[in-house]
Amino acid sequence: MVVVAIISMFACALLIVTNEAWGEAALSASLEVVRQDACKPAQKVCTAADAIVFVHGIYGGDGTFLNSTTNFDWPRHLPTHIANRAVDIFRLNYTTALLAWAKEKNPDFPTVAKDIYAAMTPLRKRQYRSIGFIAHSLGGNVVSTYIHMVKTTLGHPQRSQHAFVITLATPVLGSHIADLADVLKSTLNINDDLLKSLMKDDLYLRMLLEFRKEENAKQAHYSCRPVHLHAAFEEKYLGPLLIVNRDSAALSISDIADSRIVGFPLNHSAIAKPDGPTHDVYRWVLSRIDDEYSRLSMWEASHTLLPPKRRLCELIDFVPEGDVR
Numbered sequence: 001m002v003v004v005a006i007i008s009m010f011a012c013a014l015l016i017v018t019n020e021a022w023g024e025a026a027l028s029a030s031l032e033v034v035r036q037d038a039c040k041p042a043q044k045v046c047t048a049a050d051a052i053v054f055v056h057g058i059y060g061g062d063g064t065f066l067n068s069t070t071n072f073d074w075p076r077h078l079p080t081h082i083a084n085r086a087v088d089i090f091r092l093n094y095t096t097a098l099l100a101w102a103k104e105k106n107p108d109f110p111t112v113a114k115d116i117y118a119a120m121t122p123l124r125k126r127q128y129r130s131i132g133f134i135a136h137s138l139g140g141n142v143v144s145t146y147i148h149m150v151k152t153t154l155g156h157p158q159r160s161q162h163a164f165v166i167t168l169a170t171p172v173l174g175s176h177i178a179d180l181a182d183v184l185k186s187t188l189n190i191n192d193d194l195l196k197s198l199m200k201d202d203l204y205l206r207m208l209l210e211f212r213k214e215e216n217a218k219q220a221h222y223s224c225r226p227v228h229l230h231a232a233f234e235e236k237y238l239g240p241l242l243i244v245n246r247d248s249a250a251l252s253i254s255d256i257a258d259s260r261i262v263g264f265p266l267n268h269s270a271i272a273k274p275d276g277p278t279h280d281v282y283r284w285v286l287s288r289i290d291d292e293y294s295r296l297s298m299w300e301a302s303h304t305l306l307p308p309k310r311r312l313c314e315l316i317d318f319v320p321e322g323d324v325r
Helices: 002-017 109-125 138-153 176-187 203-221 280-302
Strands: 030-035 049-055 085-093 130-136 162-168 228-234 262-264
Touching (some): 049 280, 262 280
Parallel strands (some): 049 085, 049 130, 130 162, 162 228
Antiparallel strands (some): 030 085
């Protein structure tokens, strides 16, 4: 009876977080254009503009960054210019079902990772000055996996095309709530590989954290433009549960974060849903982006004398995808 009660509480809490995503599981990821005025679709090269990509968490979707009370849609309301830079906005979608009522399998983590890598290819090929991410929950782990795949598949200069990752309540080392959810899904005979990847102290997540640290060290060795990390965590419970605790979302990455990790008096869902441009989370994220674009401008100014192929990594040539060396 105790186990049933715990599972019931989990289900109720998770329904609140994910009430926007009840469709069947999709087997591919997609990049949705929110606003593309800075670099028109017909343009092949976008070095005069920057791109920002919003990434939802597990079972999330369009409602992840939408405040239903004020109808404030965060991606659509981000300024068209930040730190005097024109910005295009995108959403990275990878839809999965919460309970998959037909008992079909949700896509496994490798499939999602490969699909996301493919979905992001057009942005890399268009050579925006930078690609930055605002990621909620599992979205932060998805982005870290994607950046690791870029490095291992293409190289450090391509990794440095991505300037920053801002995470909101990301379970860097998993969450106990995923353990409870796995019990629920196992009871219903539903396989969910994405959910399993979020279990507390999951081996993959621990290895991913080590990969990130090693990549940062090698990035410095080759004098590459850094990919900065900024993180925030939830401080309030969602119903009876704290979905992602401070140890996982903050303390685990304290030695690789590039600004002070901050906590907000919000629950796991609300931290991604500012009610307007004066909201503390919105202002904190905008401040981080403003700082990042100022940093990128300083990087450009200090590397103008280098040949274009060495402006992302001083010691490695940058060869755009599709070009022949």
